[in-house]
Structures are given as C-alpha cells and as structure tokens.
Amino acid sequence: MMLRRTCKEASALILAREDRALSLPDRTALRLHLWMCGACPRFEHQVLTMRAALRQWRHQMHEDASDNP
Amino acid sequence: MPIEHEIAEQRSYLMRYARLQLRNEAWAEDAVSDTLLAALAKPQAFGNRSQLKTWLVGILKHKVIDLLRLHARDALPAGLASPNNDEDPDASLCADNGHFLHPPSDWGNPEQSLHTQQFLLVLEACTDRLPPVMGRVFLMREWLELSCEDICKELNLSSTNLYVQLHRARQRLRECLDLNWFGTQTRTPT
Numbered sequence: 697m698m699l700r701r702t703c704k705e706a707s708a709l710i711l712a713r714e715d716r717a718l719s720l721p722d723r724t725a726l727r728l729h730l731w732m733c734g735a736c737p738r739f740e741h742q743v744l745t746m747r748a749a750l751r752q753w754r755h756q757m758h759e760d761a762s763d764n765p
Numbered sequence: 766m767p768i769e770h771e772i773a774e775q776r777s778y779l780m781r782y783a784r785l786q787l788r789n790e791a792w793a794e795d796a797v798s799d800t801l802l803a804a805l806a807k808p809q810a811f812g813n814r815s816q817l818k819t820w821l822v823g824i825l826k827h828k829v830i831d832l833l834r835l836h837a838r839d840a841l842p843a844g845l846a847s848p849n850n851d852e853d854p855d856a857s858l859c860a861d862n863g864h865f866l867h868p869p870s871d872w873g874n875p876e877q878s879l880h881t882q883q884f885l886l887v888l889e890a891c892t893d894r895l896p897p898v899m900g901r902v903f904l905m906r907e908w909l910e911l912s913c914e915d916i917c918k919e920l921n922l923s924s925t926n927l928y929v930q931l932h933r934a935r936q937r938l939r940e941c942l943d944l945n946w947f948g949t950q951t952r953t954p955t
C-alpha cells in the first residue's frame with residue numbers, strides 16, 4: 697500500500713521533518729500512521745519536546761551572567 | 766567596571782560554546798580570541814550592557830562560521846563521503862520488521878522542566894557526547910541556526926549525507942535524554 701509506513705519509516709520521517717520539508721505523500725502517510733499507531737505519537741512527542749528544549753537552550757545562553765553561573 | 770573587563774570576563778563562557786561547536790581546542794581558542802578582539806575594537810557598537818552576552822555570542826557565531834569554513838576539510842573528514850559508512854543507526858530502535866523493539870517512553874508534559882538550569886546542562890552534556898563530526902553539523906543547525914543548504918555549502922557536503930548525520934544526531938540525543946532525564950522521571954521504580 698502506497699500510504700502504509702512501518703514505525704521505523706514513520707520515526708525516520710518524524711526526525712527528517714526537523715530538517716526538511718516532507719513530500720505530500722510522506723506527510724499524508726505519516727499523519728495516517730500516527731493516527732493508527734500507539735507508539736509513534738510518543739516518539740513524535742519526544743522529538744517535539746527536543747525541539748522546544750533546543751529553543752530554550754539557545755535562548756538561555758543570551759541571558760545575563762548572574763543567571764548562569 | 767570598564768567595558769574591557771566586562772568583555773574579558775565572558776571569555777570562559779564563550780569558550781564553552783566555541784568548544785561545543787568546533788570540537789577542537791585550538792579552533793575554539795582562535796574563535797574566542799577573534800571575538801574578544803572584534804568586540805574590543807568597537808565597544809561603541811555595543812550600547813546596552815545588559816545585553817553584553819547577546820552581543821558577544823552574536824559575534825562568536827560569525828567567527829565560528831569563519832573557522833569552520835577555514836577548516837572545512839578537517840571538520841569533515843573524507844570518511845564521511847559515503848553515508849553508509851557504519852551500521853544502521855536505528856538498529857537498536859527497530860526490529861527488522863520495522864516495529865519498535867521497545868516502544869518510546871512517555872516524556873510527559875515537561876514544559877516547566879525545560880526551563881531549569883539542571884535540564885539544560887543535561888541537554889548540553891548529551892550534545893557534547895555526540896561524535897565530533899555529527900556534533901558539528903548538528904550544532905551548525907541548532908546553535909548557528911544555518912539552513913541545510915548553507916551547511917552543505919560551507920562543508921561541501923551532499924544533502925543526503927547531511928540528513929543522515931542529522932538523523933543520527935537527533936536519534937542519539939533522544940536516547941541520551943531518555944536515559945539521563947526523562948526516563949528516570951517517568952519510569953516508576955520497581
């Protein structure tokens with residue numbers, strides 16, 4: 697099936713999305729997979745949490761020295 | 766305090782990020798020296814002292830990119846030319862049939878903890894643990910905030926190669942955070 701993805705493929709797409717735009721078939725297949733999979737939404741949540749964490753990390757290095765001994 | 770002293774006091778702070786990005790002590794020293802000299806040469810360019818760090822980190826990022834460009838060949842050894850130069854990075858994650866060997870753990874709702882100094886130190890330590898080449902390209906993306914096109918151009922790297930490196934870096938970082946932060950928080954003790 698064109699839109700069927702394994703968890704391995706889906707998790708690779710979730711990671712790839714951080715660095716490049718996915719094709720429409722990939723995006724559609726990923727959404728479908730996330731909808732019916734129990735494990736991959738948690739993987740996606742981890743990757744999105746890392747995205748937020750890295751943003752926070754970039755932000756804190758600009759704060760004043762007294763905040764960051 | 767004179768501005769010269771305030772600038773000099775940021776040296777070790779700047780070294781921390783220069784080291785993390787460049788993975789080479791001599792290059793890091795060069796990048797930070799260049800940054801401090803550039804800052805001293807035009808202290809008038811800097812008005813608000815409360816934003817000294819922002820200003821210096823901004824200069825440092827430019828100096829670091831210059832250093833990476835200068836040492837592109839050493840920053841990216843030839844061995845990296847083929848993306849399949851080692852094992853499947855997801856072998857420990859997934860079985861041959863494409864299913865997870867161990868389902869990913871639930872990281873909960875960590876919004877608050879992401880702001881803590883303790884968490885950010887773990888994140889930085891996990892980043893530091895990436896192999897040098899992988900760490901360099903990952904931080905070019907996440908710290909220098911370069912586009913993939915620019916990273917490929919600077920390091921003369923194919924996009925396929927870059928994506929493989931970034932994929933592995935993110936996967937390793939995820940495992941490291943799972944092991945050293947989230948896993949220990951969400952797993953109930955037996």
